[in-house]
Amino acid sequence: MTDNRPVGVFDSGIGGLTVLREIWKTVPDESTIYFGDNSRSPYGTKSRSTIIRYSLQNMKFLESKDVKMIVVACNTASAYAYEELKKRANVPVVEVVTPGADVACRATKNGRIGIIATKGTISTGVYKKAVEDRAEELGMKNIEIYQQACPLFVSLAEEGWWDKEVTRLTAEEYLKPLKDAGVDTLVMACTHYPLLSKVIQEVMGDNVVLVNTGEATAKVVKELLDKEGTASEGNNNPVREFYTSDEPELFEQVATPFLGEGLPSGTKHFTTDRYEVTV
Numbered sequence: 001m002t003d004n005r006p007v008g009v010f011d012s013g014i015g016g017l018t019v020l021r022e023i024w025k026t027v028p029d030e031s032t033i034y035f036g037d038n039s040r041s042p043y044g045t046k047s048r049s050t051i052i053r054y055s056l057q058n059m060k061f062l063e064s065k066d067v068k069m070i071v072v073a074c075n076t077a078s079a080y081a082y083e084e085l086k087k088r089a090n091v092p093v094v095e096v097v098t099p100g101a102d103v104a105c106r107a108t109k110n111g112r113i114g115i116i117a118t119k120g121t122i123s124t125g126v127y128k129k130a131v132e133d134r135a136e137e138l139g140m141k142n143i144e145i146y147q148q149a150c151p152l153f154v155s156l157a158e159e160g161w162w163d164k165e166v167t168r169l170t171a172e173e174y175l176k177p178l179k180d181a182g183v184d185t186l187v188m189a190c191t192h193y194p195l196l197s198k199v200i201q202e203v204m205g206d207n208v209v210l211v212n213t214g215e216a217t218a219k220v221v222k223e224l225l226d227k228e229g230t231a232s233e234g235n236n237n238p239v240r241e242f243y244t245s246d247e248p249e250l251f252e253q254v255a256t257p258f259l260g261e262g263l264p265s266g267t268k269h270f271t272t273d274r275y276e277v278t279v
């Protein structure tokens with residue numbers, strides 16, 4: 001049995017491509033449809049009700065494309081909207097928070113875990129709770145969690161300033177409290193941050209484990225496809241479609257470095273604000 005329907009992935013814009021590229025690596029036979037809501041990005045500074053509305057609209061679009069699973073490849077949307085999405089979805093929904101929390105709990109040795117994310121994600125407290133819950137499930141005691149919003153990291157990543165002095169100085173400022181607290185594990189709980197991982201690692205020091213939530217999420221996607229019996233097996237020709245709510249040319253220009261290999265092409269324009277949803 002093989003299910004060749006695509007996996008739908010959405011993000012506020014291009015950041016979710018760092019999750020998509022991990023999905024491609026982990027389940028290369030799967031076709032994917034990616035929607036980047038660039039015209040309404042960023043989500044990290046918006047209110048809860050707005051993010052839930054946007055996320056429900058994005059989900060409707062992906063469902064209209066007959067996807068077999070939806071990956072919320074945005075930490076802010078996962079933190080605010082996952083429960084609502086799961087309630088209303090016709091297909092399984094995967095978020096990026098709990099996979100990262102699991103990896104962090106398994107990686108820490110001294111029990112001190114740092115979480116860096118957008119202001120929105122931090123203010124929900126969802127990540128902190130996910131780490132606490134996972135630690136309890138694993139029977140871990142004396143977990144200490146330190147959170148830090150790093151809003152400027154998003155602009156620095158989009159600007160392509162991954163290894164510049166200004167990025168290093170910004171990272172030193174943001175990460176100082178986490179360094180001082182002695183965290184040995186740091187969750188990059190925002191889609192953009194893996195692009196800055198070189199600088200973040202240098203500032204935190206080699207002994208600190210950086211958790212890439214995209215990698216952890218891709219593993220969950222694979223497990224769930226296997227469990228549901230919906231994996232696409234032996235598909236040598238997976239289809240990889242891209243949609244953006246802003247200009248496709250702009251999307252492709254900015255997206256390329258986020259995606260690593262496999263440049264997006266043939267990106268189509270689509271806006272999801274046409275879907276009526278009640279929040």
Ligand code: DGL
Pocket residue numbers: 011012013015016041042043044045073074075076077118121154189190191192
């Ligand atoms: N994709 C968002 C996240 O992972 C970052 C960019 C935004 O604020 O929209 O939280």
